[in-house]
Amino acid sequence: MIVILDLGSHYNTVVARAIRAMGVYSEIYPHDITAAELKALPNVKGVVINGGENNVIDGVRIDVLPEIYEAGFPVIAAGHELAKCENLAEFSDDEKAIEDALRGFVFDVCGAQANWNMTNFVADQVELIREQVGDKKVLLALSGGVDSSVVAALLLKAIGNNLVCVHVNHGLMRKGESEAVVEVFGRQLNANLVYVDATDRFLSKLENVADPEEKRKIIGGEFIRVFEEEARKLDGIDFLGQGTIYPDIVESGTKTAKMVKSHHNVGGLPEDLQFALVEPLRQLFKDEVRACGVELGLPYEMVYRQPFPGPGLGVRCLGAITRDRLEALRESDAILREEFALAGLDKKVWQYFTVVPDFKSVGVRNNARSYDWPVIIRAVNTIDAMTATIEHIDWAILDKITKRILAEVPNVNRVCYDMSPKPSATIEWE
Numbered sequence: 001m002i003v004i005l006d007l008g009s010h011y012n013t014v015v016a017r018a019i020r021a022m023g024v025y026s027e028i029y030p031h032d033i034t035a036a037e038l039k040a041l042p043n044v045k046g047v048v049i050n051g052g053e054n055n056v057i058d059g060v061r062i063d064v065l066p067e068i069y070e071a072g073f074p075v076i077a078a079g080h081e082l083a084k085c086e087n088l089a090e091f092s093d094d095e096k097a098i099e100d101a102l103r104g105f106v107f108d109v110c111g112a113q114a115n116w117n118m119t120n121f122v123a124d125q126v127e128l129i130r131e132q133v134g135d136k137k138v139l140l141a142l143s144g145g146v147d148s149s150v151v152a153a154l155l156l157k158a159i160g161n162n163l164v165c166v167h168v169n170h171g172l173m174r175k176g177e178s179e180a181v182v183e184v185f186g187r188q189l190n191a192n193l194v195y196v197d198a199t200d201r202f203l204s205k206l207e208n209v210a211d212p213e214e215k216r217k218i219i220g221g222e223f224i225r226v227f228e229e230e231a232r233k234l235d236g237i238d239f240l241g242q243g244t245i246y247p248d249i250v251e252s253g254t255k256t257a258k259m260v261k262s263h264h265n266v267g268g269l270p271e272d273l274q275f276a277l278v279e280p281l282r283q284l285f286k287d288e289v290r291a292c293g294v295e296l297g298l299p300y301e302m303v304y305r306q307p308f309p310g311p312g313l314g315v316r317c318l319g320a321i322t323r324d325r326l327e328a329l330r331e332s333d334a335i336l337r338e339e340f341a342l343a344g345l346d347k348k349v350w351q352y353f354t355v356v357p358d359f360k361s362v363g364v365r366n367n368a369r370s371y372d373w374p375v376i377i378r379a380v381n382t383i384d385a386m387t388a389t390i391e392h393i394d395w396a397i398l399d400k401i402t403k404r405i406l407a408e409v410p411n412v413n414r415v416c417y418d419m420s421p422k423p424s425a426t427i428e429w430e
Ligand code: XMP
Pocket: 216, 307, 308, 309, 310, 311, 351, 385, 422, 425, 426, 427, 428, 429, 430
């Protein structure tokens, strides 16, 4: 492993990923790690001190402890020249020189071996999970998202039916999603899976609630209550599995990085239900999590699925959710996804979905006046979800999707395409 010491550079993760892309494992540690702590880490071959634009915290310039240089490891101070390249994997000529320097350090100076790959990662984690958990049981909330699915498959490989997965269907899943969780984990992988259909419970709590933040709060709160009730029914659980990944940890704040948002995967359960956490993906970047899922044999659609918000279709069925509009939303979204896949757009567009507003418009159907819901199509590209641009979709594809939605989805008489970038709009409508 190559250790990167964090002096507040935004490029720590870029460097970590570049080293991992060379097949050498790399982890980021706080700048004030002691020589003893560094020596206690497994298989350290060298240290990258990655200085940067933020190494003044509260007016004080931070630095690594001088003893780090005497700890017996090769050290490179990477600093500012690395900070110039946004993505080390795609170098122009100058940048190529920097990658060569990093490569020379990793292999020639440190003598690291390129033996970090997903096969070895899975084997290592299986061993570590078994060490941590022994013959105790692990509970996991399996939403069917990429992270929870991959962590489920990994835990299943490590401890088999001592893993108990709970899938809560809040009634706001996309078409076929809960079914896929049951099919893949329940039937194909034979996991110990508790399936809870809480649709009625969620929809009745959400009845007449129009405010988006209020809807989010209800969905999040109710989810924890349902999960907690299931947890209490089970005996002898000691651990809680979580699909925490590296960006979750970074976003929750480090010694040098400001907090972006609180880590929504952690906590929420009542005091008397606190379990020890098992988080085998906590050092992985998103693309590595997907590679891990592929290594574990999960279906492509599950591993490469587009991002889906926690509150699910609840924030796309605008205003107070009603069953007829939720149905129109689910069906139109399924058509959109099907047609995007046929056109190869599913591999190109970052996020695409439909939205159903809470107002009607006039149309004509079978020579009679109709008064029905519109469906809005949204398709965006982004790097980090902070800003986004719209996808320029071929007219013929939009035309086909529109015709299908109007023919196949009840109570819809109009289809629109959202042209707005972020900003001024956000990606979701609520
Ligand atoms: P916005 O709408 O803020 O969305 O531009 C940015 C990204 O975040 C997703 N999103 C959410 N994800 N819970 C989530 O887990 C939420 O409440 C939520 N709201 C938005 C959105 O789908 C997009 O990918």
